[in-house]
Amino acid sequence: MKSIPDWDLVVAGAGPAGCALAAKVAQRGAKVLLLESRSRPGEGREWIVDVEKTAFDAAAVPRPVTEALWEEPEKTVIVSPSREHVVELPPTPLVPVRNGEYVRQLASWAVGSGARLRTGARVTAPVMDGGAVAGVTVSAGGVAERITASITADCTGIAGVLRKDTPAGWRLSDPVRASDTVLARREIRSVDRDEAERAVKEGKLVDRLRTDRTGAHGAYSVESVYLDVEGGFADILVGIKPSPDLPTADERFARVLKEMGFVREKLFGDGGPIPIRRPLDALAGDGLVVLGDSACQVIPISGSGTASALIAADIASRTIGRALGEGRGDRQALWEYCREFQSGRGALLTYYDVLRNFTDSLGSSDIEWLIARGVMTAEEVTSGLVPRVFRPRPAAMVQKVLRGYRRPRLLLGFAGAGLNAQRVKGRFSRYPERYSEKELESWARALPGYS
Numbered sequence: 001m002k003s004i005p006d007w008d009l010v011v012a013g014a015g016p017a018g019c020a021l022a023a024k025v026a027q028r029g030a031k032v033l034l035l036e037s038r039s040r041p042g043e044g045r046e047w048i049v050d051v052e053k054t055a056f057d058a059a060a061v062p063r064p065v066t067e068a069l070w071e072e073p074e075k076t077v078i079v080s081p082s083r084e085h086v087v088e089l090p091p092t093p094l095v096p097v098r099n100g101e102y103v104r105q106l107a108s109w110a111v112g113s114g115a116r117l118r119t120g121a122r123v124t125a126p127v128m129d130g131g132a133v134a135g136v137t138v139s140a141g142g143v144a145e146r147i148t149a150s151i152t153a154d155c156t157g158i159a160g161v162l163r164k165d166t167p168a169g170w171r172l173s174d175p176v177r178a179s180d181t182v183l184a185r186r187e188i189r190s191v192d193r194d195e196a197e198r199a200v201k202e203g204k205l206v207d208r209l210r211t212d213r214t215g216a217h218g219a220y221s222v223e224s225v226y227l228d229v230e231g232g233f234a235d236i237l238v239g240i241k242p243s244p245d246l247p248t249a250d251e252r253f254a255r256v257l258k259e260m261g262f263v264r265e266k267l268f269g270d271g272g273p274i275p276i277r278r279p280l281d282a283l284a285g286d287g288l289v290v291l292g293d294s295a296c297q298v299i300p301i302s303g304s305g306t307a308s309a310l311i312a313a314d315i316a317s318r319t320i321g322r323a324l325g326e327g328r329g330d331r332q333a334l335w336e337y338c339r340e341f342q343s344g345r346g347a348l349l350t351y352y353d354v355l356r357n358f359t360d361s362l363g364s365s366d367i368e369w370l371i372a373r374g375v376m377t378a379e380e381v382t383s384g385l386v387p388r389v390f391r392p393r394p395a396a397m398v399q400k401v402l403r404g405y406r407r408p409r410l411l412l413g414f415a416g417a418g419l420n421a422q423r424v425k426g427r428f429s430r431y432p433e434r435y436s437e438k439e440l441e442s443w444a445r446a447l448p449g450y451s
């Protein structure tokens with residue numbers, strides 16, 4: 001006789017994905033356990049995340065409380081690697097959110113919805129039973145424990161602690177290659193107001209202007225600075241792909257601090273790796289769902305994953321609610337989550353992965369030229385932040401060709417990547433309706449290399 005599992009749902013990892021999922025499934029009356037390895041949710045992850053303003057309502061999660069919000073820049077510009085050329089962005093569709101504060105808000109929401117939160121509990125592996133995931137093993141205070149559940153969720157971020165131990169045939173265990181990651185650090189630092197004011201007067205910086213210097217250390221790299229002299233702080237972000245030829249994000253961050261001179265102690269902030277490849281081919285196996293960074297649900301061109309994690313939690317909670325109601329946890333019962341995510345948000349994320357693969361091949365001088373010539377436009381950059389497929393008007397296309405004709409390789413490269421991105425996006429919108437190993441295999445076969 002099969003024993004009754006300890007929980008309906010065990011969620012590993014109390015980040016945005018895990019907390020939102022735990023809250024939503026608990027609200028449906030299920031018995032939910034949320035496990036977090038740190039001593040409190042959000043610990044070590046106190047950076048600011050810029051999140052699509054519409055994401056909270058779209059994912060039906062609480063909007064960040066005032067303490068979880070940060071100052072919105074009045075204006076944002078992209079500058080070229082040499083800093084000589086500038087593109088002004090339209091009003092930003094993003095809101096800066098304090099990740100740690102917001103995660104704790106979501107964790108309280110989960111607990112208030114009836115989920116149980118256990119911190120200091122490191123999930124070590126899935127429990128397998130009859131070929132299905134049936135819970136997790138946990139190490140807490142040096143003691144190993146086995147916890148069983150009808151359904152388990154891997155929300156452990158880039159570590160993907162549970163999914164990496166699943167059978168290869170589930171298409172959940174892909175490792176994230178270093179070339180598909182970006183290392184990022186974002187800190188809020190106090191500033192010496194007099195020195196900062198002097199730097200502004202000398203024209204070294206503009207007060208309350210967010211400046212994103214892009215492409216200085218490889219096409220993907222970004223150094224973003226926002227100074228508020230009156231507020232007495234600077235918001236500094238560095239993102240860089242790992243490479244033996246490039247500084248790390250932390251090294252570059254230290255360099256930016258030195259260059260700015262007037263920056264003082266850290267008020268809050270942290271750093272870490274972000275996966276920037278398209279989502280995993282599948283997002284569920286027997287007894288298991290995978291969400292957020294663990295499932296690589298990040299906008300590949302910008303490294304933004306919060307909105308996708310929340311949207312995934314919303315979709316997965318509905319599927320899990322239905323599956324639990326039917327007394328099921330098998331992959332077929334969990335497949336609706338895969339189909340709904342992949343054919344919508346997943347298709348968009350993959351569109352931007354194709355473009356990211358192309359821009360990865362560009363050098364700093366290409367980025368300099370694209371910005372200088374006005375070939376890279378504000379609308380294009382903003383579309384990758386939201387994300388929304390970029391559809392230039394015919395007149396804008398003609399202007400692009402006129403501005404860029406001296407570098408046909410770049411223009412043709414962009415055009416080819418754009419067409420390929422559309423093709424691959426179309427493929428995602430035809431994601432298998434039901435799980436079938438053969439169908440999934442043939443769907444995925446057309447993806448690698450995007451050629």
Ligand SMILES: Cc1cc2nc3c(=O)[nH]c(=O)nc-3n(C[C@H](O)[C@H](O)[C@H](O)COP(=O)(O)OP(=O)(O)OC[C@H]3O[C@@H](n4cnc5c(N)ncnc54)[C@H](O)[C@@H]3O)c2cc1C
Nearest residue numbers: 013015016017037049050123156157184292293304305306
């Ligand atoms: C510096 C930086 C800046 C960023 N800026 C942005 C931005 O501007 N906009 C944006 O949208 N995104 C941004 N991101 C990415 C964003 O933070 C992630 O996409 C998002 O947090 C993913 O949420 P998640 O819940 O999937 O995973 P995570 O936030 O990674 O949460 C995973 C949780 O699981 C826990 N955990 C891990 N292993 C275990 C284990 N074995 N057992 C138990 N618990 C475990 C972790 O402690 C953590 O609490 C940034 C990331 C970094 C590093």
